[in-house]
Amino acid sequence: MENKIALILGGQTGLLGQAITDILNKNKWEAISPAKNKFNIFSSEELKNFIQKHHISYVFNTIAYTQVDKAEQEQKxxxxxxxxxPVILGNVCKELGIYLIHYSTDFVFNGQKESPYEPTDPPCPLNIYGKTKLEGEKNLLEITNLKLLIIRTAWLFGQGKVNFVSKILNLAKEKQTLNVVHDQVGSPTYTYDLAKYSLQLVNTNATGIFHIVNSGQASWCELAQEAVHCLGLQCKIIPISSHEFPQTAKRPTYSVLSTKKFTEQTGITPRPWVQALREYLYSFHF
Structure with missing residues (x-):
């Protein structure tokens, strides 16, 4: 029987990493999520030693610098x-014959398209976060003989860490009105669904670039309205334009991701984000 031992980088504190750890454990995998200071992630030797010591055969990399606005100042x-x-990790995985699952973002696109982005669409990031994530992808894809799966996703919400939805709900409990941007549209995604669908993709031995998000699309404003409505809060969500909510980093106005390739590979159609949002809200007692 194949060794189902996975290393989840970012699995202890990351929004997605925690969900992946949980889903793998529920599916009878051995999921190892080391603490941040367990070893130096930039040391090939320490990475290699940890992987060999624990007989790892899969690595899920959810570590990333994700603070989009701060990245403009903290480029290094x-x-x-x-x-x-990712390159250090990719080279270690190649050397040891490990299957690497690496997560990327909808922000590799510029938002000029009017229909959902396919994995084959040319990327053109607008900000430092998107540029560095794209460079990470490209560098990994250049490593020959690496068993590599890159999963692009978007607009994550889920338990275990503060996220857009939890922030909105906490504010909505205290305020009568909230201004939320309406002219950025994307794919809200529940971390537990993303983790589940990732595992189903891994079980098909998929390699290359795939998009995984919940189905449907929404603006930040619509996502906020739905969350507030689901919990019956009295706060009114007021739509505003991006210009009225200044942010350091430029963001794509449209970054909906197509999951067609994922469905072709697995036979699974991701469930609607509204359904996933309700499960998140009602299961975790906001």
Whole structure:
């Protein structure tokens, strides 16, 4: 029987990493999620030793510099985590014959398209976060003979860490009105669904680039309205334009991802984000 031992980098504190750890455990995998200071992730030797010591056969990399606005000022940190680290990890995985599952983002696109982005669409990031994530992807794809799966996803919400939905709900309990951007549209995604669908994709031995998100699309404003409505809160969500909510980093106005390739590979159609949102809200007692 194949060794189902996985290393989840970012599995202790990361929004997605925690969900992956949980889903793998529920599916009778052995999921190892080391603490941040367990070893130096930038040391090939320490990475290699840890992987060999624990007989790892899969690595899920959810580590990333994800603070989109801060990345504009902290470019060095974004480059280290999003571009440099994946290559170090990729080379170790190649050497040891490990299957690497690496997560990327809808922000590799510029938002100029009017229909959902396919994995084959040319990327053109608008900000440092998107650029460094794309460079990480490219560098990994250049490593020959590496068993590599890159999963692009978007707009994550889930338990275990503060996220857009939990922030909105906490504010909505205290305020009568909230201004939320309406002219950025994307694919809200529940971390537990993403983890589940990732595992189903891994079980098909998929390699290359795939998009995994919940089905449907929404603006930030629509996502906020749905969350507030689901919990019956009285706060009114007021749509505003991006210009009225200044952010350091430029964001794509449209970054909906197509999961067609994922469905062709697995036979699974991701469930609607509204359904996933309700499960998240009602299961975790907001």
């Amino acid at each position: 940190k974004a480059i280290e985590l999003n571009r440099t680290f």
